Amino acid sequence: MELSATAYVILGMVFREPRSGYEIKAAVDNSTRFFWAASYGQIYPELKRLSEAGLVEGADAPTGERRRTVYAITGAGRTELRDWLRQPPATAEMREEGLLKLFFADALAPDEAIEILRAMREHRLDLSERLRGLESAKAEMEDPYPLMVLRGGIEFNEWFAGWCERMEAQLLEPAPQKRSS
Amino acid sequence: MELSATAYVILGMVFREPRSGYEIKAAVDNSTRFFWAASYGQIYPELKRLSEAGLVEGADAPTGERRRTVYAITGAGRTELRDWLRQPPATAEMREEGLLKLFFADALAPDEAIEILRAMREHRLDLSERLRGLESAKAEMEDPYPLMVLRGGIEFNEWFAGWCERMEAQLLEPAPQKRSS
DNA sequence: ACAGGCATGTAAATAGTTACATGATTCG
DNA sequence: CGAATCATGTAACTATTTACATGCCTGT
Numbered sequence: 307m308e309l310s311a312t313a314y315v316i317l318g319m320v321f322r323e324p325r326s327g328y329e330i331k332a333a334v335d336n337s338t339r340f341f342w343a344a345s346y347g348q349i350y351p352e353l354k355r356l357s358e359a360g361l362v363e364g365a366d367a368p369t370g371e372r373r374r375t376v377y378a379i380t381g382a383g384r385t386e387l388r389d390w391l392r393q394p395p396a397t398a399e400m401r402e403e404g405l406l407k408l409f410f411a412d413a414l415a416p417d418e419a420i421e422i423l424r425a426m427r428e429h430r431l432d433l434s435e436r437l438r439g440l441e442s443a444k445a446e447m448e449d450p451y452p453l454m455v456l457r458g459g460i461e462f463n464e465w466f467a468g469w470c471e472r473m474e475a476q477l478l479e480p481a482p483q484k485r486s487s
Numbered sequence: 488m489e490l491s492a493t494a495y496v497i498l499g500m501v502f503r504e505p506r507s508g509y510e511i512k513a514a515v516d517n518s519t520r521f522f523w524a525a526s527y528g529q530i531y532p533e534l535k536r537l538s539e540a541g542l543v544e545g546a547d548a549p550t551g552e553r554r555r556t557v558y559a560i561t562g563a564g565r566t567e568l569r570d571w572l573r574q575p576p577a578t579a580e581m582r583e584e585g586l587l588k589l590f591f592a593d594a595l596a597p598d599e600a601i602e603i604l605r606a607m608r609e610h611r612l613d614l615s616e617r618l619r620g621l622e623s624a625k626a627e628m629e630d631p632y633p634l635m636v637l638r639g640g641i642e643f644n645e646w647f648a649g650w651c652e653r654m655e656a657q658l659l660e661p662a663p664q665k666r667s668s
Numbered sequence: 669a670c671a672g673g674c675a676t677g678t679a680a681a682t683a684g685t686t687a688c689a690t691g692a693t694t695c696g
Numbered sequence: 697c698g699a700a701t702c703a704t705g706t707a708a709c710t711a712t713t714t715a716c717a718t719g720c721c722t723g724t
Contacts, residue, residue, distance in 0.1 A: 310683080311584070318591035328703050338590055341583040345685060350705055372692040374703060384594070391595050394606045395585035402522040403492070404576035405636055409519055410499035412630040413565070414572055419632065425575045449593040451600065454657075455586055458650055465646050469639055476635075491711080509675050526713060531677055553720045555675060 309386070311397075312348045313356055317379060317387040320362060322449070324378035327353055336440055337452060340433075340459050353377055361386055404429070420477050427470035434463035490567070492578075493529045494537060498560060498568040501543060503630070505559035508534055517621055518633060521614075521640050534558055542567055585610070601658050608651035615644035 315338060319330045327349050334344050356362045361383035364375045379387070404426035411419035437460045444453040496519060500511045508530050515525050537543045542564035545556045560568070585607035592600035618641045625634040 311587075312683090314591075315587065318587075318594070321591065321594050326703070327705090332702095338587060341581045341586045343580075343684085346705075347685065347707090348683080369702075370693065372703065387591070388594055391588050391591060391603070392599060395583075395588055395603065395610070397582055397584045398607075398610065399524075399580075399582045400522045401578055401580045402576075403578045405522045405639070406492075406496065406499075406519055407572050407576055409632055409636045410495075410502065410568070410572060411632045413499070413502050413569055418573060422572070422576065426579075429576070429579065451590055451592045454654060455590045458586070458654070461650065462647070466643070469642065473635060473639070493711090507675070508677090524712085527677075528679090528713065528715095529711080550674080551721065553675065 309356075309390075310348075310352065311342070312344050312352050313361075314387065314390050315342060315344050316349065316352055316356060316377075317361060317383055317390075320377050320379045321384065321387060324365070324376040326367070326374055326376050328374075329376075337456070340437070341455075356383070402426075416477060420474050423470045423474045423477070427467045427474070430463045430467040430470065434460050434467065437463065490571075491529075491533065492523070493525050493533050494542075495568065495571050496523060496525050497530065497533055497537060497558075498542060498564050498571075501558050501560045502565065502568060505546070505557040507548070507555050507557050509555075510557075518637070521618070522636075537564070583607075597658060601655050604651045604655045604658070608648045608655070611644045611648040611651065615641050615648065618644065 315334060316330055319325060319333050325333065327346070330353075331344070331346060331349055334342075338344075353362065353364070357364050357377070361380055362377040363380050364377050366373070367376045368374050404422055407422050408419065408426075411422060437456060440456060441453075441460070444456050447453065496515060497511055500506060500514050506514065508527070511534075512525070512527060512530055515523075519525075534543065534545070538545050538558065541561055543558040544561050545558050547554070548557045549555050585603055588603050589600065589607075592603060618637060621637060622634075622641070625637050628634065
């Protein structure tokens with residue numbers, strides 16, 4: 307069975323409890339989004355495919371007149387998810403515009419290069435703040451892995467901010483003089 | 488002027504010296520690829536667009552009978568690149584399948600979760616080794632930023648590997664007992 | 669002679685975002 | 697009542713990868 311990455315995100319998100327497409331999107335947005343995103347344009351069509359493949363099962367669960375479908379994982383879906391989890395992770399990518407700009411910063415004045423680092427640092431500090439805001443909610447869960455990943459995210463963003471700070475300092479330092487004695 | 492991200496990668500890559508599409512690809516592959524990739528399918532069409540927009544200029548530079556075009560940045564291209572470099576970096580994304588799997592690892596046995604971390608750690612160590620292999624080449628350059636970014640990449644991958652190691656150890660530890668005294 | 673690297677390009681497929689359309693419910 | 701949020705979906709667009717096609721040049 308050849309499934310998209312989004313398919314596995316969905317399977318993972320309905321593994322513990324049935325969820326609607328909207329709820330899956332919300333769950334992704336305050337957890338995996340930071341290392342694996344998914345939009346409505348991916349989620350709804352994928353739910354239909356997974357349903358046709360028998361890996362999830364939809365059930366009507368309207369709130370009043372507002373139609374709503376919650377999807378539960380099936381036995382086959384659970385098997386599929388576990389099989390995938392056991393494969394060694396394949397993709398690991400980063401797209402960091404700040405590093406790209408820093409890479410080309412020789413085209414700018416030195417103080418402008420420092421400005422790139424400062425902006426990256428601020429962004430990473432913002433992110434770690436936001437992740438900290440999610441921490442208490444996850445701290446109560448029985449499942450320990452989301453919290454582990456979240457704390458990893460916080461540590462990473464702080465590490466990155468620290469690196470930016472060190473590089474800013476390095477660029478401010480007077481260039482080391484080459485002397486013979 | 489609305490340009491794609493690939494356009495700026497190209498402008499940056501031809502800023503210091505004219506390069507062919509093939510050389511741009513090679514340069515990307517052992518530098519920015521780790522945080523910003525580009526394929527032939529993006530580079531060649533984009534070179535044509537940039538050329539039409541007057542931001543780069545192609546010149547025939549065949550090697551024997553083998554046709555070859557090297558592109559040099561124009562004054563307008565330099566201005567465009569610098570304008571972009573001065574904008575605060577907008578996109579910063581990560582797609583890390585290992586973290587996604589770890590996030591869902593509750594569907595597995597504990598030793599299988601450790602295996603995910605071990606695979607991620609190995610991958611990051613491999614990467615930092617490969618980046619170290621590129622270090623000597625960049626150490627001689629006059630332009631200091633590529634080396635700074637490269638060393639950042641090495642440090643990041645080592646930090647990440649260390650985090651994986653710490654998390655592996657945490658999962659191996661006996662669960663802390665809740666005692667009153 | 670053949671493999672591997674240099675060199676340019678396109679076509680097709682896949683992935684992903686964004687914007688839009690529609691309508692119900694809840695809270696202030 | 698109006699805004700925000702719940703809820704589902706599609707269309708259009710943009711981005712990106714992969715595979716393929718073509719052909720020259722260099723070293724063994």
